Amino acid sequence: MRRALALPLVAVTLLLAGCAPTVSLTPAPQATSTRCAGVVVRLPDRIGTLDRRETDAQGTGAWGNPAAVTLTCGVLTAEASGIPCQTVGGVDWLLEEERIAGADRQVLTTFGRQPGTQVVLDPKAVQAITVLETLSDPIAAATQRDGRKCLADSDTSS
Numbered sequence: 374m375r376r377a378l379a380l381p382l383v384a385v386t387l388l389l390a391g392c393a394p395t396v397s398l399t400p401a402p403q404a405t406s407t408r409c410a411g412v413v414v415r416l417p418d419r420i421g422t423l424d425r426r427e428t429d430a431q432g433t434g435a436w437g438n439p440a441a442v443t444l445t446c447g448v449l450t451a452e453a454s455g456i457p458c459q460t461v462g463g464v465d466w467l468l469e470e471e472r473i474a475g476a477d478r479q480v481l482t483t484f485g486r487q488p489g490t491q492v493v494l495d496p497k498a499v500q501a502i503t504v505l506e507t508l509s510d511p512i513a514a515a516t517q518r519d520g521r522k523c524l525a526d527s528d529t530s531s
Contacts, residue, residue: 386472395427396435396443401449403488404432409483411515412446412490419503420507421499441498443510448482450489450519456490458523461502465523468501483512 398426405411409432416434423437434444457468465484479501482491488510494504 393426393438395429396433397441398430398433398435398443398445399447400430400432401447401488401491402449404430404445406432406447406488408488409446411446412511415511415514416444417507417511419494421503423499437495437498441495442477442504443493444490445492446488446490446516448489449482450487451482460523461505463513463522464505464509466505483516484523485519486512486516487519488516490516499502513527 392411403411403481413432413434416425420442425439425443426440428435430503432443432446436442437479451467454467454478459466459468464486467482467484469480469482477495477497479494479496480491481504483489490508492504492508494501
């Protein structure tokens with residue numbers, strides 16, 4: 374009898390040990406918008422080889438263990454600036470070079486979409502283009518264009 378109870382307990386313990394803990398993130402100012410909810414429900418289960426993780430903040434997503442990619446919907450968007458901008462999958466992305474060069478994380482933020490979405494990634498774990506190609510569809514489907522767009526790869530004037 375004792376052995377019969379021990380086996381299921383060991384199985385449950387092993388199963389739980391394989392689960393990744395929830396990723397702790399901070400929600401953005403507009404995270405509670407219906408458009409952010411639309412982004413989150415469309416997020417993929419995988420980005421490259423990274424599996425999706427649970428997060429503890431509304432309007433967010435994470436992939437990899439440890440989290441190599443995080444997404445935060447509802448961020449305030451930048452006005453036109455000199456930040457390099459690139460279009461991937463119909464979504465314009467600001468490539469925050471000063472936060473990229475030599476850093477262990479890359480920061481990419483949508484431009485010309487409401488609400489704004491920011492992605493932070495570890496370039497050692499996954500390439501930025503893989504992340505942007507994977508996330509552009511759910512973002513394009515759920516967010517709204519606000520009239521601003523990239524005019525060239527490095528021009529974000531409206």
